[in-house]
Amino acid sequence: MKKSVFFGALTVAGLAAGASAAATLDDVKARGTLNCGVTTGLVGFAAPDANGNWDGFDVGICRAVAAAVLNDPTAVEFVPTTGKTRFTALASGEIDLLARNTTWTFSRDVDLKFEFVGVNYYDGQGFMIPKDMGVSSAKELDGATVCIQTGTTTELNLADFFRKNNISYEPVPIETNAEAQPLYLEGGCDVYTTDASGLAATRAAFENPGDHVVLPEIISKEPLGPLVRHGDNEWGDVNRWVLNALIAAEELGVTSANIDEMMSGTENPEINRLLGTEGNLGEMLGLDADWAARAIKAGGNYGELFEKHIGENTPVGLSRGLNAQWTDGGLLYAPPFR
Amino acid sequence: MSDMHAHSVAFVRETMLPEQEPPASEVGVVHWMRENLFRGWANTLMTVIAIFVIYKIVAGAFPWFVNGIWSTNSLAECREILQGTTGGCFSVLTERWNQLLFGFKYPQDQYWRLILAFVLLGLAAAPVLFNKLPKQMLFFTGLYPFIGFWLIWGGTLLAPLVALAGFLVGFAAFKKVEHQSFAMGALAFLVAALVTWFLGGFAIRSAPGFLALEAVPSRDMGGFMLNMILGVVCVSLSLPFGILLALGRQSDMPIIKWICVVFIEFIRGVPLITLLFVANVVLAYFLPPGTTFDLIIRVIIMITAFASAYIAEVIRGGLAALPRGQYEAADSLGLDYAQATRLIIMPQALKISIPGIVNVAVGLFKDTTLVSVISMFDLVGMIRGPILASTEWNGVYWELWGFAVFLFFIVCYSISQYSQWLERQLQTDHR
Numbered sequence: 143m144k145k146s147v148f149f150g151a152l153t154v155a156g157l158a159a160g161a162s163a164a165a166t167l168d169d170v171k172a173r174g175t176l177n178c179g180v181t182t183g184l185v186g187f188a189a190p191d192a193n194g195n196w197d198g199f200d201v202g203i204c205r206a207v208a209a210a211v212l213n214d215p216t217a218v219e220f221v222p223t224t225g226k227t228r229f230t231a232l233a234s235g236e237i238d239l240l241a242r243n244t245t246w247t248f249s250r251d252v253d254l255k256f257e258f259v260g261v262n263y264y265d266g267q268g269f270m271i272p273k274d275m276g277v278s279s280a281k282e283l284d285g286a287t288v289c290i291q292t293g294t295t296t297e298l299n300l301a302d303f304f305r306k307n308n309i310s311y312e313p314v315p316i317e318t319n320a321e322a323q324p325l326y327l328e329g330g331c332d333v334y335t336t337d338a339s340g341l342a343a344t345r346a347a348f349e350n351p352g353d354h355v356v357l358p359e360i361i362s363k364e365p366l367g368p369l370v371r372h373g374d375n376e377w378g379d380v381n382r383w384v385l386n387a388l389i390a391a392e393e394l395g396v397t398s399a400n401i402d403e404m405m406s407g408t409e410n411p412e413i414n415r416l417l418g419t420e421g422n423l424g425e426m427l428g429l430d431a432d433w434a435a436r437a438i439k440a441g442g443n444y445g446e447l448f449e450k451h452i453g454e455n456t457p458v459g460l461s462r463g464l465n466a467q468w469t470d471g472g473l474l475y476a477p478p479f480r
Numbered sequence: 481m482s483d484m485h486a487h488s489v490a491f492v493r494e495t496m497l498p499e500q501e502p503p504a505s506e507v508g509v510v511h512w513m514r515e516n517l518f519r520g521w522a523n524t525l526m527t528v529i530a531i532f533v534i535y536k537i538v539a540g541a542f543p544w545f546v547n548g549i550w551s552t553n554s555l556a557e558c559r560e561i562l563q564g565t566t567g568g569c570f571s572v573l574t575e576r577w578n579q580l581l582f583g584f585k586y587p588q589d590q591y592w593r594l595i596l597a598f599v600l601l602g603l604a605a606a607p608v609l610f611n612k613l614p615k616q617m618l619f620f621t622g623l624y625p626f627i628g629f630w631l632i633w634g635g636t637l638l639a640p641l642v643a644l645a646g647f648l649v650g651f652a653a654f655k656k657v658e659h660q661s662f663a664m665g666a667l668a669f670l671v672a673a674l675v676t677w678f679l680g681g682f683a684i685r686s687a688p689g690f691l692a693l694e695a696v697p698s699r700d701m702g703g704f705m706l707n708m709i710l711g712v713v714c715v716s717l718s719l720p721f722g723i724l725l726a727l728g729r730q731s732d733m734p735i736i737k738w739i740c741v742v743f744i745e746f747i748r749g750v751p752l753i754t755l756l757f758v759a760n761v762v763l764a765y766f767l768p769p770g771t772t773f774d775l776i777i778r779v780i781i782m783i784t785a786f787a788s789a790y791i792a793e794v795i796r797g798g799l800a801a802l803p804r805g806q807y808e809a810a811d812s813l814g815l816d817y818a819q820a821t822r823l824i825i826m827p828q829a830l831k832i833s834i835p836g837i838v839n840v841a842v843g844l845f846k847d848t849t850l851v852s853v854i855s856m857f858d859l860v861g862m863i864r865g866p867i868l869a870s871t872e873w874n875g876v877y878w879e880l881w882g883f884a885v886f887l888f889f890i891v892c893y894s895i896s897q898y899s900q901w902l903e904r905q906l907q908t909d910h911r
Binding site for chain 1: 555556559575576579584585588699757760761765853854855857861864865866867868869870871874875877
């Protein structure tokens, strides 16, 4: 008797836990804040400023989701995570959304039971070397010492690349990008390899950026995107379509500057559907009609976020490249809002 | 005959010669240098090399300090002003001063609370550290944990008051039944304290605004303050636990003995960083979703457990060093175990153990920086994460790490100097 009561209680507790894990959207609304996992700091993507306010490209995604769901882009509790703690934080329910330049891979999606809601930055792994090394291709790097971040996909890509080209290298393991910079500058390693965006940001911070070159080879595909837990498709949909709304807004020419004007109605039915003046897309998501408009107003559309945090006029100085709209020869291609 | 004598001796001095200065090579700086620096060609060579190295370091670092820039807003501005000359960009310290000390999320208009808590900490620690101060000050030391908690975390004053009341009621209950046996007293303490805390919980919930400071969640603690909190709390907690573990390990009662042995050996066999990962990552899986067991408390428990095991072994060394006669003398005076331990054994064992305990304390204080790997923003975490990742300061290293080294050196060197002073104070054998 006692045993059955105990197991009964355990089952109820388990069901309650399962139910609460499944309805993240309701949890977030009830809590009034979005728990968003970010990096402990990566130039341009996420870092707190002198006043402690988080800012950056990944942070913009968190704020857009918070604006869409909670009508307040500041209602975000940022949870800093390291490369080692990020997946447990998401799996244990400590955070609702992980927007931390995480590469979308098969095993993370399938085996670790996460759901990538899209790609907000197409990256690829590159190499940086001092100019006076006189090397023009990564294939000439036989015997070089390479600074490499541990616990990332870049480590595995590097091994693959060198094995494929039948050349040798000596890895110098490092923990963070911040550690790699002085090590590389003082000659602790000949080559620094990480995602091309990280290389650009690192090089931009050097005293003499001109003395260093980024080699033309990009040896891997690194689609970086926000992710949520497996098994809560409503919440996954909300995040996926907030990201798509930001991308589509750029394609359709909706910016934070002209959005108020456009919300009074336009000739383009897709814009109207996106902004909720036509159709009931918001209702289908479990949100109100203005959800996408609020997300876009929070920090601007995809292009505005890019320009503000990592674009060519910022110290990071990245060009759009693969991250241009498909109409401009890039890979950004938001599915239709219909 | 005197004539004869006068002729046979050419000169007789009739007055004393005035005292002369010793030769220049045997006194003062020159003598010291000859004795210590240039004694033999090997020493001379070493001295010359050492002077050369020191000169190189000073000549390299001096312009870096003197040309240092303290008032710009970004590294790029620093470089513009320096125009390629050597110079440190210390502006990062002035601009991010508050972040380095307090973390980046503590509300800025509440910093006075932290400063006050720090000043009061000095006041509370003084009577424990220096036995010449009036004993009445210990009263404040007992209150400090509650005051400090209230100042740093905020919230209603009722919470620390209820906690304090629990201890007081428990102590009263202990006194009431102490004459029966120590174990009964301990049980009474536990029951009385738990009842008080349980009842007090209702009071706190009913009046959350009573004398409330703005509540600050643990996640917002950071900077050197976090190192200080962890260091002070864990050192002061691990000392009593360490003493209990050391005594337990020497106990005749097998269960107590084996619990202590297993605990100590398990903790000593596991790296601290693993325990921290357990605190941060693994515990989250065991707790039901949505519950957040305060991360700082988890970390404090783990670090305290770690330090207690080490201190227990140090104190066990002290106990083992006491001559058998001391135990027997205590027995022959008719003292029971508690009295003998408190009055005879512990004072001597602890005195022997001071260098070891201080060694553990200094190591523990430095180990608090390990929390940066579980994404807490202590001083090292602040530097590694937010500050070096900001677009303004990406690329400033020596200045930031130098500052961190400086802060830690001040604290650790003071602890070490204090312990040496304490050893001299307690030296009662006339060696």
